[in-house]
Each structure stands twice: as C-alpha cells, then as structure tokens.
Amino acid sequence: MATATGLLAAIADVGVDRVRGGYSRHGFDRDELALREWFVGEATARGLDVEVDRNGNIWAWWGRPGPDAVVTGSHLDSVPGGGAFDGPLGVVAALAAVDGLRARGFVPARPLAVVVFAEEEGGRFGVPCLGSRLLAGTIDPDAARRLRDRDGTTVADAARAAGLDPDRMGRDDEALGRIGQFVELHVEQGRGLVDLGRAVGVASTILAHGRWRFRFTGEGNHAGATPITDRHDPMLPASRLVLAARSAASALPGARATVGRLVPVPGGTNVIASTVDVWLDARAADDGTTRAVVADITAAAREAAAAEGCQVEVTEESYGDTVFFDPVLRDELAGLLGGAPALPSGAGHDAGILAARVPTAMLFVRNPTGISHAPAEHAEPADCEAGVDALVAVLAHLAGDGR
Structure with a gap:
C-alpha cells in the first residue's frame, strides 16, 4: 500500500x-x-x-x-x-x-x-x-x-x-x-x-482576493543621455505602487497586498523603460475591505504616474469574494x-x-x-x-x- x-x-x-x-x-x-x-x-x-x-x-x-x-x-x-x-x-x-x-x-x-x-x-x-x-x-x-x-x-x-x-x-x-x-x-x-x-x-x-495588473506607460530613452528633468520614467510610479501596497494593507486590519512580479520593457540596464507592468495581489476578510485596499493603491498609482508624466492602466485579472x-x-x-x-x-x-x-x-x-x-x-x-x-x-x- x-x-x-x-x-x-x-x-x-x-x-x-x-x-x-x-x-x-x-x-x-x-x-x-x-x-x-x-x-x-x-x-x-x-x-x-x-x-x-x-x-x-x-x-x-x-x-x-x-x-x-x-x-x-x-x-x-x-x-x-x-x-x-x-x-x-x-x-x-x-x-x-x-x-x-x-x-x-x-x-x-x-x-x-x-x-x-x-x-x-x-x-x-x-x-x-x-x-x-x-x-x-x-x-x-x-x-x-x-x-x-x-x-x-x-x-x-x-x-x-x-x-x-x-x-x-x-x-x-x-x-x-x-x-x-x-x-x-x-x-x-x-x-x-x-x-x-x-x-x-x-x-x-x-x-476575498484578486489579482490586478497595473501598466505604467512612459517614454523609453537612454539612461546616460537623458537628463533627469526630461524623463517620463514609468519605473518611478511602479516603485511607488509597491510602497503604497504595504501602506494601504497595513492601514486595514487583516488586509494583505503584495507585488510579486514587475516587468519593465525593454528591460535593459542602461535603458529608461517605456512600460512597466506590475501585478498586485490583494486579500482581506471581506469584499469591501479588499476593494478598499485596491482603491487606495490605485489612487496612489495614478497620482504617482501623473507626477512623472506617465499613464497607468489598471486591469482586474481575477477576483473571488x-x-x-x-x-x-x-x-x-x-x-x-x-x-x-x-x-x-x-x-x-x-x-x-x-x-x-x-x-x-x-x-x-x-x-x-x-x-x-x-x-x-x-x-x-x-x-x-x-x-x-x-x-x-x-x-x-x-x-x-x-x-
């Protein structure tokens, strides 16, 4: 046996x-x-x-x-x-x-x-x-x-x-x-x-839990030839989203928010990315709390994208109550x-x-x-x-x- x-x-x-x-x-x-x-x-x-x-x-x-x-x-x-x-x-x-x-x-x-x-x-x-x-x-x-x-x-x-x-x-x-x-x-x-x-x-x-993809779009360019003041770097709002996820989840009892995957395009060491995709996993005991966490993170992402002259598109890829x-x-x-x-x-x-x-x-x-x-x-x-x-x-x- x-x-x-x-x-x-x-x-x-x-x-x-x-x-x-x-x-x-x-x-x-x-x-x-x-x-x-x-x-x-x-x-x-x-x-x-x-x-x-x-x-x-x-x-x-x-x-x-x-x-x-x-x-x-x-x-x-x-x-x-x-x-x-x-x-x-x-x-x-x-x-x-x-x-x-x-x-x-x-x-x-x-x-x-x-x-x-x-x-x-x-x-x-x-x-x-x-x-x-x-x-x-x-x-x-x-x-x-x-x-x-x-x-x-x-x-x-x-x-x-x-x-x-x-x-x-x-x-x-x-x-x-x-x-x-x-x-x-x-x-x-x-x-x-x-x-x-x-x-x-x-x-x-x-x-209750789900997965969301945030696509930040900026302007690809040369890492050495582009002055900081001329950049529209989508990596900045992407990184702010990671921090916002921890902050938003910490503010609500029992909530969890995680960024486990981040993909820049084209992904070169000496290249300012043109787009960055970030996947967010958010969970909480009920639908309202989970949605509130994602709403707070989304607001922070949109604010950070606008400050850098970038755009952000948010897609809900899966969700379960x-x-x-x-x-x-x-x-x-x-x-x-x-x-x-x-x-x-x-x-x-x-x-x-x-x-x-x-x-x-x-x-x-x-x-x-x-x-x-x-x-x-x-x-x-x-x-x-x-x-x-x-x-x-x-x-x-x-x-x-x-x-």
Whole structure:
C-alpha cells in the first residue's frame, strides 16, 4: 500500500527549478504534463477509470461515474519556485486513501472520484484555479482561451498541444452535476495548526482576493543621455505602487497586498523603460475591505504616474469574494476527526471555486515552517499520513453509510 510520502518521492525529480529553488510546474508545460501522465498511470494501476474533461481536469473514478459522487483531489502545478506539497499532497493523499480504503475492504456505496485540476496556481497564464473556474463557469471561455504566458503562447494553443479541443472549454454542467460533495486536502499555508498542536484541521473560510495588473506607460530613452528633468520614467510610479501596497494593507486590519512580479520593457540596464507592468495581489476578510485596499493603491498609482508624466492602466485579472465553506459539512467532518479545529485560509483553492456550486470542505495538514509558495514549505511524514488517515475516515463516512 502506497504512502503519501512515498508517492511524493516518486515525483520529486519532476519540475525541479535549478534557479529559483523548489519546483516550477505550470499548466500544460512539459513538467506538468509529465505529472499528469504519472497520475493517470497511478490511477489506472489502481483500477480507476480515467477521463479528461473538456477543460483539462483529470477524473479517476472508483465506481461508475454518476450523480451524487464523493470527489477529492487537488492540483499538480505550482507557482514559480514553489514547494513540494502545495497541490501534490492533496493528489497523493487521495491515491493513498484509495489504497487505505481498499485495505479495509471498503466498497463505496456512492461513486468516488479523485480529480486533478488544471492550472490552479495561475503560474503560467496568470489566472488562478483556471480548470475549476472553467468547469464552474466563473470565467468567460473566450477570455480564458486568449490568456497568454510570458512567451506569448495562449491557453488555446497550450490546450491544443496537450490534446484538448479549446473550442469546447467552458462551463461543464455534466461534470458539475456528478459532484455530490467535494473534499480537498491541502498543506496548511500558515501556522494555525502548529500553534494549536494539531496535525489536521478543517477550513472555515477563504479570504476575498484578486489579482490586478497595473501598466505604467512612459517614454523609453537612454539612461546616460537623458537628463533627469526630461524623463517620463514609468519605473518611478511602479516603485511607488509597491510602497503604497504595504501602506494601504497595513492601514486595514487583516488586509494583505503584495507585488510579486514587475516587468519593465525593454528591460535593459542602461535603458529608461517605456512600460512597466506590475501585478498586485490583494486579500482581506471581506469584499469591501479588499476593494478598499485596491482603491487606495490605485489612487496612489495614478497620482504617482501623473507626477512623472506617465499613464497607468489598471486591469482586474481575477477576483473571488469571501468563501464560506458548507457549515454543516465542515462541522460534520470536524466532529468525525475528533474535534479538528476550523481555520480560515488566506490562500485560494479549487475548493473555493466549487464551494458556490456544491457542498465543499477542506482538510489542512500541519506545516511546521508556516511557509508556502516557497522551497521551505514542508509537512512531516507523520503528519502527511495523519492527513491520509483523516481523508480515509472522511471518504468512508461520505461514500459509505455516513449519510
């Protein structure tokens, strides 16, 4: 019977980032495709029936696909230079849970499936939870098909190269209609369980959050030949935005605002940039606070751009309001797991997208570093297996006689 840590070890060499550290595995790139192939092999070896939906999500079925299924799983892609556990832990735990259930002689009374969602992190095309958003119909499929990576490859191009028909992408009511309940296991992205001394918890909410792109346009010129007084340098308002993000978030309790990516064009050391693109990630407990943070940052960006004789264009690339996980299912699972603590999540998840459509819950596994989206992300082997045991108990309860 496979263990979660053993399955993680089997993919440990895929997508190693020699420059950033950690892993860089992005939707439909070589490494993510290798992981998808690996998953199909593991699922097939367990006698699960595998299908890929029209949005690139992979489903592995134990029992005949049908309505009222119990579904678990996560994603295999990563942020640039991400950790080994964010996403893959939920996938390998699901496979290990299937092994654990079979070892107990369990036969599901309801269909049970393991799903791998496509492009959850948005590390390649910029929009997080792309596979689940397309499935649930929360993103326009034409807009999704037009998304481009840094090399100019569109989602449509990448999907086609992966053997999908991009023209069929979009809301999939048939797939949604099969899901009776969805449970995603995930490494905790924070220190809540460490502070509580617990190995496993359940999720209560996800912060309202979104991504915005600020494009500052100025005048490209020579770094040595252009006097300071003659410059319209978009890097100045871009840098002021970074500082404004920290200031605006600090002024509102619980708010977070981050600039993690900044791209000047043309990007030469001795060149005044003509444009600078800055991506802002903003989050807070509710929609009003999140929008207020972004409004303050936007006002500061516009003021700084005008002072430098530049223009700024602001584009909302993705947004999700506060997610409240199904309270009945949350409390049911917390009780089943011996009073597992309920914790809010500052990170987005595919479970958060599905929560508006189907009863959804999340299990968290303790992360001793509290770090995520970085190489130091970690979960101890014993805690990973505790997560598998918890998932076995949950799936047995939901897919057996627990209803």
